[in-house]
Amino acid sequence: MTENKAENAIIRMFHxxxxxxxxxxxxxxxxxxxxxxxxxxxxxxxxGKSTLLRLLYFGEALTEGQILIDGMNLSRIxxxxxxxxxxxxxxxxxxxxxxxxKTVYENIALVLEVKGEKTRFIQKKVGSVLRTVGMEERINAxxxxxxxxxxxxxxxxxAVVGDxxxxxxxxxTGSLDSESADVxxxxxxxxxxxxxxxxxxxxDKEIIHNTGGRVIYLKDGCLMxxxxxxxxxxxxxxxxx
Amino acid sequence: MKTGLSLFFxxxxxxxxxxxxxxxxxxxxxxxxxxxxxxAFGLFYTNINEIMMSWKKGVKIMAYLNKDVEKIxxxxxxxxxxxxxGVSSVLFIPKEEALEKLKQQMKRQVSLFENLKENPLPxxxxxxxxxxxxxxxxxxxxxxxxxxxPQVAGVEYGQRWLSRVSGIFNxxxxxxxxxxxxxxxxxxxxxxxxxxxxxxxxxxEFEIMRLVxxxxxxxxxxxxxEGMIQGAIGGLAGILILFIxxxxxxxxxxxxxxxxxxxxxxxxxxxxxGILCGSMFSGxxxxxxxxxxxxxx
Numbered sequence: 001m002t003e004n005k006a007e008n009a010i011i012r013m014f015h016x017x018x019x020x021x022x023x024x025x026x027x028x029x030x031x032x033x034x035x036x037x038x039x040x041x042x043x044x045x046x047x048g049k050s051t052l053l054r055l056l057y058f059g060e061a062l063t064e065g066q067i068l069i070d071g072m073n074l075s076r077i078x079x080x081x082x083x084x085x086x087x088x089x090x091x092x093x094x095x096x097x098x099x100x101x102k103t104v105y106e107n108i109a110l111v112l113e114v115k116g117e118k119t120r121f122i123q124k125k126v127g128s129v130l131r132t133v134g135m136e137e138r139i140n141a142x143x144x145x146x147x148x149x150x151x152x153x154x155x156x157x158x159a160v161v162g163d164x165x166x167x168x169x170x171x172x173t174g175s176l177d178s179e180s181a182d183v184x185x186x187x188x189x190x191x192x193x194x195x196x197x198x199x200x201x202x203x204d205k206e207i208i209h210n211t212g213g214r215v216i217y218l219k220d221g222c223l224m225x226x227x228x229x230x231x232x233x234x235x236x237x238x239x240x241x
Numbered sequence: 242m243k244t245g246l247s248l249f250f251x252x253x254x255x256x257x258x259x260x261x262x263x264x265x266x267x268x269x270x271x272x273x274x275x276x277x278x279x280x281a282f283g284l285f286y287t288n289i290n291e292i293m294m295s296w297k298k299g300v301k302i303m304a305y306l307n308k309d310v311e312k313i314x315x316x317x318x319x320x321x322x323x324x325x326x327g328v329s330s331v332l333f334i335p336k337e338e339a340l341e342k343l344k345q346q347m348k349r350q351v352s353l354f355e356n357l358k359e360n361p362l363p364x365x366x367x368x369x370x371x372x373x374x375x376x377x378x379x380x381x382x383x384x385x386x387x388x389x390x391p392q393v394a395g396v397e398y399g400q401r402w403l404s405r406v407s408g409i410f411n412x413x414x415x416x417x418x419x420x421x422x423x424x425x426x427x428x429x430x431x432x433x434x435x436x437x438x439x440x441x442x443x444x445x446e447f448e449i450m451r452l453v454x455x456x457x458x459x460x461x462x463x464x465x466x467e468g469m470i471q472g473a474i475g476g477l478a479g480i481l482i483l484f485i486x487x488x489x490x491x492x493x494x495x496x497x498x499x500x501x502x503x504x505x506x507x508x509x510x511x512x513x514x515g516i517l518c519g520s521m522f523s524g525x526x527x528x529x530x531x532x533x534x535x536x537x538x
Contacts (some may be wrong), residue, residue: 075406078475083451083454083456083459086451086452086453086454087453087454091453094491097449097452099446099450101260101446110450111453111454113249113459114453114455114456114459115454158453162453162454171343
């Protein structure tokens with residue numbers, strides 16, 4: 001059973017440590033994430049949730065241990081291959097990280113442009129994901145003119161436009177009202193239903209209860225038993241991408 | 242690089258330049274001024290060099306022969322002088338012919354020659370040099386070699402003042418080259434500074450680009466294109482301004498002043514292209530130096 005799980009794992013972490021000076025941000029994390037798994041990483045502020053995600057997309061280098069992404073050992077890849085690793089991810093941030101001087105279209109198209117895709121394909125694909133997130137009418141808008149919920153929908157569109165195998169969402173609903181948060185979570189569940197592995201870092205108990213999927217709990221950089229009962233799945237509407 | 246990708250980068254470079262036009266205009270104006278100064282020096286150098294060449298073409302060595310040199314020795318001596326490095330022609334001027342020339346030149350003082358019992362002038366070899374080997378050092382060496390022949394009483398190579406002018410010209414050439422280097426470096430640092438400012442103001446954007454998988458090359462390419470465009474526009478503007486100045490000056494100068502002496506010319510096309518390429522290179526180098534310190538993982 002364990003072997004099957006390991007074979008099916010798209011992310012494998014072995015005794016991962018991350019230290020900032022003497023402070024342990026992550027300590028001895030060993031974790032497998034299966035293909036098409038929905039994983040919720042939770043824990044209090046400063047527990048290491050965001051650090052865990054950053055290590056995965058090479059936002060930071062780990063101090064000790066090993067991480068395998070789809071069989072590729074992050075500790076051994078050369079610097080010039082880091083962009084290729086990042087292209088396997090779709091990343092969603094709490095603060096959206098949209099380029100304010102570029103239009104909605106340009107922000108999303110960027111993901112495909114870096115891959116060298118042709119303009120026609122990019123136009124078609126961006127149009128398609130914008131329709132999915134319900135933002136096709138704001139294609140020429142600039143992010144500062146959009147609400148928080150709209151910006152996060154654009155961020156989701158940007159994360160999925162390149163059809164990545166893995167979606168990382170770091171507190172995706174952290175700065176949204178509950179209605180917008182529901183829309184974003186539905187979009188993410190839709191991405192998961194389509195076959196992507198989705199990892200969401202959140203401390204929102206309601207999301208944890210309603211989303212379903214495996215939950216891991218981090219405290220002071222260590223993996224612990226969740227202090228709460230197993231989340232009850234509350235089936236909500238799912239927007240399929 | 243794929244053509245489509247190149248066009249994409251060029252388009253992005255132009256978009257960036259338009260959105261940060263003030264900074265780019267300031268940079269282009271500064272490059273244009275640097276190029277104007279450098280190419281003005283080039284223009285001055287080209288024309289002065291031409292004048293010097295025309296003067297140098299007139300340089301000849303007069304080898305005065307001893308009075309006891311027999312006519313029969315002359316062909317052998319002529320042959321020996323001709324065999325020296327850098328000699329293009331040797332002309333024998335007999336003393337009788339020299340005296341006749343002198344009399345013609347001094348028609349008003351012809352009475353001076355009436356009481357002469359014998360011709361005071363010596364026979365002379367007039368030695369001319371191959372133009373490509375002409376420089377003042379070689380003229381001096383050749384003169385010294387000719388003077389060593391026992392039949393030669395002395396040598397004279399007129400226009401000694403040319404040696405001094407030549408020295409000043411060389412000094413000017415050296416100063417001009419140093420000036421070109423200084424202005425080239427100035428252009429490079431100005432471009433580097435512009436790119437640094439642009440990069441700093443857009444660092445968040447580049448961070449996002451990297452997060453979505455952009456390579457360093459993808460981020461840097463438009464900057465290199467921008468640097469080269471800045472260099473090209475600045476270079477073209479500098480050369481164009483110089484041409485207008487040149488045109489205004491040559492249109493207002495009396496053609497009689499220079500017609501018999503030399504004709505003022507603008508920079509040759511090859512030099513202009515060279516300056517333009519240098520300007521583009523300075524743009525590229527500025528980018529390179531600036532971006533080298535960024536985009537480190």
